Amino acid sequence: MVRSIDKTLRRQELAEAVWRIILREGLDAASVRNVASEANLSAGSVRHFFSSQAELHVFAMEALSDRVASRIAQAATIDDLRTRIMAMLAELLPVTDRSESEFRIWMQFVLRAQFDVRLELVAKATIDAVRDLLLHVVASQRELGLISEHTDIEDTAIELNALIDGLMFERLAAPHMISREQTMAVLARWLDSRYGGGPHAMAEHDPTVSRV
Numbered sequence: 001m002v003r004s005i006d007k008t009l010r011r012q013e014l015a016e017a018v019w020r021i022i023l024r025e026g027l028d029a030a031s032v033r034n035v036a037s038e039a040n041l042s043a044g045s046v047r048h049f050f051s052s053q054a055e056l057h058v059f060a061m062e063a064l065s066d067r068v069a070s071r072i073a074q075a076a077t078i079d080d081l082r083t084r085i086m087a088m089l090a091e092l093l094p095v096t097d098r099s100e101s102e103f104r105i106w107m108q109f110v111l112r113a114q115f116d117v118r119l120e121l122v123a124k125a126t127i128d129a130v131r132d133l134l135l136h137v138v139a140s141q142r143e144l145g146l147i148s149e150h151t152d153i154e155d156t157a158i159e160l161n162a163l164i165d166g167l168m169f170e171r172l173a174a175p176h177m178i179s180r181e182q183t184m185a186v187l188a189r190w191l192d193s194r195y196g197g198g199p200h201a202m203a204e205h206d207p208t209v210s211r212v
Contacts (some may be wrong), residue, residue, distance in 0.1 A: 007108050011049050012061065015105045018060035019105050022112065027108040061109045064102060065126045068092075071105065083189075085137060089187060092130060092164050094171045095180040103172055147194055156194070163190055204208055 017038040021030045032053050036046045050056040068091055075087035093099035113119035127158075134157040142146045147156075167183050
């Protein structure tokens with residue numbers, strides 16, 4: 001058991017070393033040798049856990065996705081409906097120091113995924129999971145009667161996905177154009193505009209009826 005825990009912790013430490021290098025120098029700099037140095041290990045020690053640099057990169061990308069997914073799951077336990085939805089969707093945006101760093105790392109992986117099928121598979125799985133989350137959010141709101149029963153769930157989820165992706169890109173590429181606070185305000189206005197009861201419709205709904 002101890003050996004298993006040590007292995008899990010060490011793999012996580014190596015993933016975090018990859019992230020730190022990417023933030024400083026980009027993905028190309030995250031070689032086995034540089035990651036080993038960053039983690040105060042020998043290259044041989046790193047290869048004990050990952051047989052190749054490619055395997056290390058895939059794990060680091062998966063670990064980053066899992067970390068965000070874990071926070072979304074935690075946000076999903078919030079009782080208040082509107083607060084819960086906003087907290088979950090906020091994890092898809094670079095609106096804190098931590099999430100901004102994570103998204104900058106993530107974009108490096110996504111760019112490389114165009115030329116690496118293993119990273120592409122991780123990117124696709126994560127993108128699919130995000131879309132599934134948004135579909136669930138919209139479907140839940142329609143089921144609760146907060147939006148019209150005639151609302152097209154898929155089209156609305158695509159629209160929300162496009163809004164989130166656009167805000168994410170703007171925050172990363174041109175942070176001087178939109179602040180973190182403005183980013184969240186735009187998201188809140190979009191959500192509120194979809195509810196016939198106005199800005200407080202979700203807040204006034206009994207959150208115990210359903211859980212997103």
